[in-house]
Amino acid sequence: MTEKQDYEVLVLGAGVSGIYQIKRLVDLGVDALVLEADDDLGGTWYRNRYPGARFDSESYTYGYSFSKELLDEWDWRERFSPQPENLRYLNFVADKFGLRQHMHFNARVASMHWQEAKCQWRVETQTGQVYTARFVITGIGVLSVPTEPRYPGMDSFKGQAFHTYWWPKEPLDLTGKRVGVIGTGATGIQVISEIADKVGELKVFQRRPNWSTPLNNSPISTAEMDDIRARYDDIFAQCAESPNSFVHTPDRRGFDNLTKAERIAFWDELYASPGFAILAGNFPEVLMQEAPNQEMSEYVANRIRERVKDPALAEKLIPKDHGFGTQRLPLETRYFEAYNRDNVHLVDLQDSPIECITQTGIRTTTDEHELDVIVYATGFNAITGGFDKLEVKGVDGQLLGDKWKDGPSTYLGLTTHGFPNLLMVAGPQSVSGSTNFPRAIEGAVDWVTELVQHVREQGHTRFEPSQEAEQAWVEEVKRVQQKLLARQSQGWFTGYNSNVVGHEVGTVRYQAYFGGGPKYASILKKAAAEGYDQLEMS
DSSP states (O other): OOSOOEEEEEEEOOSHHHHHHHHHHHHTTOOEEEEOSSSSSOTHHHHOOSTTOBOSSOHHHHSOOSOHHHHHHOOOOBSSOBHHHHHHHHHHHHHHTTOGGGEEOSOOEEEEEEETTTTEEEEEETTOOEEEEEEEEEOOOSSOSBOOOOOTTGGGOOSEEEEGGGOOSSOOOOBTOEEEEEOOSHHHHHHHHHHTTTBSEEEEEESSOOOOEEOOOOBOOHHHHHHHHHTHHHHHHHHHHSTTSSSOOOOOSOGGGSOHHHHHHHHHHHHTSSTTHHHHTSOTHHHHOHHHHHHHHHHHHHHHHHHOSSHHHHHHTSOSSSOTTSSOOOEESSHHHHTTSTTEEEEETTTSOEEEEOSSEEEESSOEEEOSEEEEOOOBOTTTHHHHTSEEEOGGGOBHHHHTTTSOOOBTTTBOTTSTTEEETTOTTSGGGSSOHHHHHHHHHHHHHHHHHHHHHHTOOOEEEOHHHHHHHHHHHHHHHTTSGGGGOOSTTTTOOTTSTTOOTTOOOOOSOOSOHHHHHHHHHHHHHTTSTTEEEO
């Protein structure tokens, strides 16, 4: 901990974004500090230590690409790396480049107030520590604020209960325990798959089923890792050309140019392929047109029916309220087979809603479920949640929360009018919420860093986007989203997230840019090449 309080740049968050951001700033000789709320670095991969937590991006596409030396030294052990290894990787990066000395831990920011007369930000932590900075760059993550459930009686439960985000640091032995998991989104599916064969009894409380397809994970041998290392340039180039920034690219043959039998044979290949191949390597029409999406949805539904022995139970696990790929797609490992086990039971909350949490478990409208452990896999206040937790006051004391009450409005997902010298890596309405995250954030960090460098070199003290530029970007985000079937979904992509207060069903929030990684990268490049003329500088 340092006594110094005034910096040129403060970076909020020491996760994937913050680690690379401070590396770029340090290399430029900028006087910068990272403020991290937790007691160590890692962000998502520090906090989410629940059983089954792992990448669903191929490991070698998730790691940083900025250093050949780093690429040469690090070996990925699995195609989709687990949380402990991911955290080890981020620590390896920070230690290799000496970045910890530029980080202050246990420094959760409570407020940020713009001081117009001084052209600087005043940042105060929850412990009362005050910092000032010319620029603030946020790297607070798109999934950093858990959505806690709001059931009556939660404080009365005598066993252990926690959100997956707050999974205990100390080892938790679930052997023989009666465990209830509330939620079947991406996190819930990972937890359920991992613990089903380890607990005494597992009750899964499902609000809405989700489409889910196999992760198809496998070890990476020494020989394969050597081959990957030799191909890194090609791998990252392929990611840069892919709309989703994965190694998978859409099939452009045309949905209607193949027979149904040919489409099914192709989908069989995708279903057996690793990761998001079945989504990012599919026909674009599946995500944009009703009929292709219905056919694909029925294909995946049939695969679920094949894997779940009880036909009635299988139907409860098949979504009826949204099509395949129109919400965040969880990837799974023997998730559906878990329901074939005698110790695993589905509680359909459509039929039997939860009334309250009791001292001994969960009471629904029809049953009492006695439990030793309750796991709340109830998701996140996605994309804007980290900002909602901060008191951010801009010009004339305007609250960012008030400005974004009905949904975020930004310029390129990186800046917002009325809040000068504030930059957001992986911010709302950027591409980071809809692509392979690190591939998106590296480009964003580079753009942000080059902007800071430009402002310094030009002798400016203040910048913000014009209202016209911001509104034009918001309209572009809306235009692109309207092309996709995802516009109708109840998920955090669109903000139709009914378990987040203020984001109830029926309120559209345009939270991410769906124009794809290559298009977004070209927009950023053009903005820089034109001298950032959409930013008002003084």
